[in-house]
Amino acid sequence: MSHPRNDTPSIFWKTTPIGYGYSNRKSEPFVASGFYYRHQWGVSEQDRAGDLPDLGPYLVTNKHVVQPSDYPQPDSVIAYTRNPGKVQETTRHHIDLYRSDGEPKWRDHPENENIDIVLIPLSFEIRETAMFHRANIVSEPSSVSGGDLAEVVGYPAEMRNFHRLPILRQALISSSYQVSFYDSPYFVIDARLHDGMSGSPVVYAPSIVDIEVEEQEVDPDWDTVEPFRVEGTTERKHTSLLGVHSGERLEFDDEISMEDIESDLLSRDSNPGLKDFLSELEDRLENIERETGINRVWHAKYIDEIIRNH
Template sequence: MKAESILLAVAHICSYQQTRCLSCASGFYFQHDDALFLITNRHVVRDEANEHEPDRLEITLHPDPENLAITSLYSIPLYDDTQTALWRETADKSGTVDVVALPLDLAAFPQDSLYATFTPEDLPANLASIEVGESVRVVGYPLNFQDNLHNLPVMRHAIIASSFNLRFQGKGYFLTDSRLHRGSSGSPVVLRTSERVSGREDFPWMLLGVHSSRLDVSNRDEKEDERLNLFTAWYSDVLMTLTEDPEAPPVTA
């Protein structure tokens, strides 16, 4: 039996400081022309406010297409020898966007690794066609939970909770309403679509955004009020900014 392509497009990420594991999160593969990137949140690779400063990430690969129970680990350095960050990030008028793109060296991947990728063709072409209340999916590794035999992510249901045509509070994200947890950071937020891209009929998913973090109110009474269970998802069009220039300079840490 073959796993669904959407599950193979999502990567399990653990951040490390030398040999010490700091946290685990989610990410996904995005291919732009001949370049392959790992997409995740900026706070996964560096979060100054919480003193989270890993020096590398580790992702799980499937090197044997015939047996998903066989896995290998691939280490991705976050800094070069001059301590310049190797990821790509960007900002808008509201500040830093919580999405990064890490270029991946395909030549260093284990031969015949099985994975799927999002591409620019999977981004929404018409934002007006997507409405508040739309049923979407978030694919990742909440609380590091996964199919431990096959090392595959799980899919959670969500709805779009704010106007998709209007950036929430003027920032580069929309809101989702769901039951999500730590470890889902960097998960793709997707919409199943009947409009299949030629040659990619087995990948019926539109990439709407990148799941980031919980949004709550400051005056919530923790004894009386439940969490809002609203979450931010950065619009996927930022991926074009992060990946369209193959010669983009790295980040100065």
């Protein structure tokens, strides 16, 4: 059997599928995505002036991944690291979600509990090249704009790659990156994503074209004059971390939820089939929303804020 090349792009080394571990039931091997992060690179003067934050390493994913509504609450999450020099070989890790006193180990945003990002401190070491760092977070938001292309790197639940390598999906940045969407701390992308991609890093790696222009000698007898030869070579720039994809549905403060509709209708109608009908209707609406391809991405800058304030 042939194996992936060991010179696979570094983004493949930085991500992991996430599963759930339980003390009293069978584990769930693939439910979400995540990536590894260390705060160390790009430490600023602001850091040096005070106490350094806990630099990591961390596993980054969504808050709704560690507090699932559609699975029993897990005791741990399952993640993988790739062995040095062999991208097809992985080491499995069980990462406890709770301390001995029952308090959660993960860290979320101290001021906005709605930000769907958590960082889980890790007790094992990870190679620097297999993590994102603070220097990877976009430093000039104005360099990214709506209409630019990005990539979502994660693990669709139905795509269980033998080597646990991620799937890359191209996405269009569909709202302003600099301005919060609907006055919320995220932007939106247009991409066909699937269950299991929650917690995926969204990255920006624009390609640049290096153009060389060479003047040519012109034969006066030619009918067509082409005095220049133009050649172009394309290369990818440094990969920047834009944010963390969340598979949770978009919600707005003034919208009426299906729970509100269900509660109102059931209070007025005791028909035993009504609840099943409403449940089926909700599933259909969720499928329609998923098919629109509009997805939420929480800004990567909140990773830094979580680390600084814990």
